[in-house]
Amino acid sequence: MSENRDLARSLLAAARRRAHHFTKNRQKDRSQQSSSATHNDGKASGYQDPQLFTESLADLVSQRGWQERIKESDIFLRWEELVGAEIATHVQPMSFSDGLLTVSAASTAWATQLRLINREVISALATGGFVVSELVIKGPTAPSWRKGGWSVRGGRGPRDTYG
Numbered sequence: 342m343s344e345n346r347d348l349a350r351s352l353l354a355a356a357r358r359r360a361h362h363f364t365k366n367r368q369k370d371r372s373q374q375s376s377s378a379t380h381n382d383g384k385a386s387g388y389q390d391p392q393l394f395t396e397s398l399a400d401l402v403s404q405r406g407w408q409e410r411i412k413e414s415d416i417f418l419r420w421e422e423l424v425g426a427e428i429a430t431h432v433q434p435m436s437f438s439d440g441l442l443t444v445s446a447a448s449t450a451w452a453t454q455l456r457l458i459n460r461e462v463i464s465a466l467a468t469g470g471f472v473v474s475e476l477v478i479k480g481p482t483a484p485s486w487r488k489g490g491w492s493v494r495g496g497r498g499p500r501d502t503y504g
Contacts, residue, residue, distance in 0.1 A: 413437050413438065414437075415471075416434060416437050416442070416466070416469075416471050417434055417437075419469060420433070420434055422469070423465055423466055423468075423469045423471075424462055424465055424466075425465075428455070428462070431446060431447045431448070431451040432444050432445070432446050432447070432451055432455055432478075433445050435479070437471075437473075440472055440473055440474035440475065441473075441474065441475050441477065442466070442471075442473045442475070442476050442477065443477040443479065444476065444477070444478055444479070445479050445480075445481075446478060446479065446480050446481070447481065448480070448481060449480045449481065451480075452478050452479070452480035452481075455476075455478050456478055459476050459478075462476060463476055
């Protein structure tokens with residue numbers, strides 16, 4: 342029994358010595374690394390060094406080639422500023438790619454109004470820095486009377502459905 346205790350104590354002492362030696366060497370390595378990794382301006386360099394989030398995000402965007410997509414998405418963020426508050430409350434941008442801007446109007450009246458001032462909207466977007474070659478205006482969709490999977494094709498639509 343005392344042999345087991347002596348063995349356990351000797352193993353524990355050896356583990357403590359190794360741990361103490363490991364931490365001493367690690368502290369030396371860190372001090373050497375930090376002194377050798379600094380530049381003339383005093384800033385440390387390395388991939389593990391802290392950076393501003395915006396710098397890291399900008400690096401990610403440039404590495405992935407997302408600059409053009411982010412520029413295109415800016416039209417959705419600045420929509421009210423670009424076209425005005427009145428139009429922005431009734432017309433929302435849906436998609437923008439390759440100079441083709443698709444918008445959705447809240448009513449057929451607003452869709453018609455936007456078709457009439459199409460050129461003015463495109464020029465307002467151009468002053469904001471967006472190159473829009475064509476504006477596609479979609480009005481609200483008409484209600485559908487087709488409900489369910491069982492419906493007659495080519496029928497004449499609803500007739501006296503209100504009793």
